[in-house]
Amino acid sequence: MLMMLTTGRTQSAMIEAFTSLGKAAKGTNLFINQEKTKYMQVTKKCYAGYPYYLDVGPYKFQVVHSFTYLGSDINCNNDNSEEIQKCILAANRCYHGLRKHLRSHLASKNTKILMYKVLIRPVLIYASETWTLSNTNEGRLSLFERKVLRCTFGAKQENKTWQKRYNYELYEAFNEPNIVNYIEVNRLAWAGHLMYINNDRILKKFFNIKLGRVRRFGRLKF
Numbered sequence: 001m002l003m004m005l006t007t008g009r010t011q012s013a014m015i016e017a018f019t020s021l022g023k024a025a026k027g028t029n030l031f032i033n034q035e036k037t038k039y040m041q042v043t044k045k046c047y048a049g050y051p052y053y054l055d056v057g058p059y060k061f062q063v064v065h066s067f068t069y070l071g072s073d074i075n076c077n078n079d080n081s082e083e084i085q086k087c088i089l090a091a092n093r094c095y096h097g098l099r100k101h102l103r104s105h106l107a108s109k110n111t112k113i114l115m116y117k118v119l120i121r122p123v124l125i126y127a128s129e130t131w132t133l134s135n136t137n138e139g140r141l142s143l144f145e146r147k148v149l150r151c152t153f154g155a156k157q158e159n160k161t162w163q164k165r166y167n168y169e170l171y172e173a174f175n176e177p178n179i180v181n182y183i184e185v186n187r188l189a190w191a192g193h194l195m196y197i198n199n200d201r202i203l204k205k206f207f208n209i210k211l212g213r214v215r216r217f218g219r220l221k222f
Contacts, residue, residue: 015056038064042076072127084137088144091124095148102151112152128183129190138180145179
């Protein structure tokens with residue numbers, strides 16, 4: 001599966017590079033699948049006037065607004081809110097599958113915490129090393145984690161009445177970094193790994209690339 005990402009200024013260069021790729025592929029008996037190849041242009045302009053298909057030589061590729069690659073959602077607005085929401089929904093399905101075990105009195109608290117850390121949290125933070133978290137997304141992730149923790153630790157009894165635990169009480173009982181801090185630590189770990197890999201790797205080349213122009217001040221406008 002091939003995904004082509006370009007900006008308006010580099011579309012001609014993309015077509016030239018794709019033509020060279022097609023020639024090199026034929027030399028090794030590899031062929032490009034037109035149905036599985038998509039084209040998406042990352043731009044600030046509206047997508048309404050863009051053609052539905054892109055013609056590159058004998059190929060005709062579909063123009064899309066978003067694309068799922070290796071489980072991660074890529075869109076033309078460079079916004080990862082939809083991807084984060086998708087991870088939350090997937091983790092929520094895992095949570096509902098394990099809810100009866102998290103509520104069970106037969107399992108210890110440590111076992112329940114291990115179930116969350118091993119079975120639910122990896123689904124929630126998939127590819128989070130590349131996320132840019134806004135306050136809204138941090139709130140959504142924290143809200144889901146607290147839902148799991150409330151199911152795990154249950155209510156507390158005070159003066160012969162049962163009450164829900166406050167947020168700080170949940171994290172005191174959890175005794176682990178919250179989900180936002182955990183993602184930040186993973187991002188730092190990935191950055192450290194990126195610094196030590198060989199310079200000829202593609203990731204390191206992208207990391208060291210220098211843009212040809214200076215970004216203007218202020219928030220990005222799409």
